[in-house]
Amino acid sequence: MNSYEQKQEDRRARLEAAADRADERSNAAYKRADMSEGATGIPFGQPILCGHHSEGRHRAAIKRADNAMRKSVEEDKRAKELRAKAASVGTGGISSDDPDAIPKLTEKLTNLQSQQTNMKAANRVVRKWNKKGVTPETEGKTFDSYAAELAGVADFYTPAMARELLKPQWGHAGPIGFAPYQLTNLNAKIKATKKRIEQLEKASAATTKRHEFQGVCDVVENVEENRVQFIFDGKPSAEVRRIMKSHGFRWAPSQGAWQRQLTGNARYSARLALKEQGVEL
Structure with a gap:
């Protein structure tokens, strides 16, 4: 774990600790909202007796309970927000603050390029077999041969995926295989990752x-x-x-x-x- 990752872990721990404290405050406030006879001395469900000596005490008890319950709800909401923040720490992608950002981005780039290569190869296989008459409804040895060749591109191409890739993009029409927009989006990610690596390499050579x-x-x-x-x-x-x-x-x-x-x-x-x-x- 490098210094940046440790900093992220420390931040996550601080947020979790803050959420725990908010939970404790919420529970304490909830207990203060107790309107039972044992806590207030007023029978549960008894209406305010206007003009009676207990009226002021009764109204004060209701106000305290209302304030305490509001506080409990607020702290519970705060605890949930803090836990959500803690869960999101480190999920925002590769930060430029990370000293290992360049190696991580390089690994990401390699994976994206591998994905692009696999998708293009899969499209060639799908279209080749489609020209031979293989459709989503095809069964038997012909389909098995097609699925086996597709699995040869990458082992995560299951027979179910092989059948899905034979389906036209728009129901009964459109291209088969991976859609053009998918390859376009992937290519944009590759270009953006390359650009970011170049920027970080340039920044790493700079001086304060x-x-x-x-x-x-x-x-x-x-x-x-x-x-x-x-x-x-x-x-x-x-x-x-x-x-x-x-x-x-x-x-x-x-x-x-x-x-x-x-x-x-x-x-x-x-x-x-x-x-x-x-x-x-």
């Missing part, structure tokens, strides 16, 4: 740069952290903080900087943020 703007801040293109960072001498004013947030920068106590991921958009946003702070570029 620090730009000083006297009286305002320092802007750092931190290659090691993969972040554009704004570093101020002290706590910036409320207006400056608003500017930073409006351009996607967030305060990172661990870095002592306002930062966002190092991308072309981040560099552009940094220039806009500087201009709003009166810096002439």
Whole structure:
């Protein structure tokens, strides 16, 4: 497990722990919402006795129970949201922050290219046998021979898949095999993955740069952290903080900087943020 993966695991653990605490608060609030006679001293189901000495106590008990139940529901909702976030950690694809991003993307590219090769080969087999008269309704040795040849392309092509690939895309018409749009989409993924690998390789060769703007801040293109960072001498004013947030920068106590991921958009946003702070570029 590399440093990025460990960071993801730590984040998942923090979210799970926060969800557990929210569950505990929800359960505690639910218990406080108890309106039983033992908890309130008021018989269950008894209406408020207007003018009676118990009226104030009864109304207060109802209000406390209502507030507690609302709190219980809110905390339960919060716990579910936190667990959903915890479950989603690490599922957003390969992050540029991952030091192993290039090897992982290279592996992904290899798999995509292999998938593309298999799909094209499968289409050739399907169309060849279709020309020989094999249809989705074909049975017997002829179909078995077709299915066996398709399985020779890749062992995950089962007889059931072989039959499905013989069916026209639009019911009784259209191409058979894998649809053109499927191959087009796959090719787009391959191109995007190649481009991303090139970008990361270029970024890995870059060095950290620090730009000083006297009286305002320092802007750092931190290659090691993969972040554009704004570093101020002290706590910036409320207006400056608003500017930073409006351009996607967030305060990172661990870095002592306002930062966002190092991308072309981040560099552009940094220039806009500087201009709003009166810096002439």
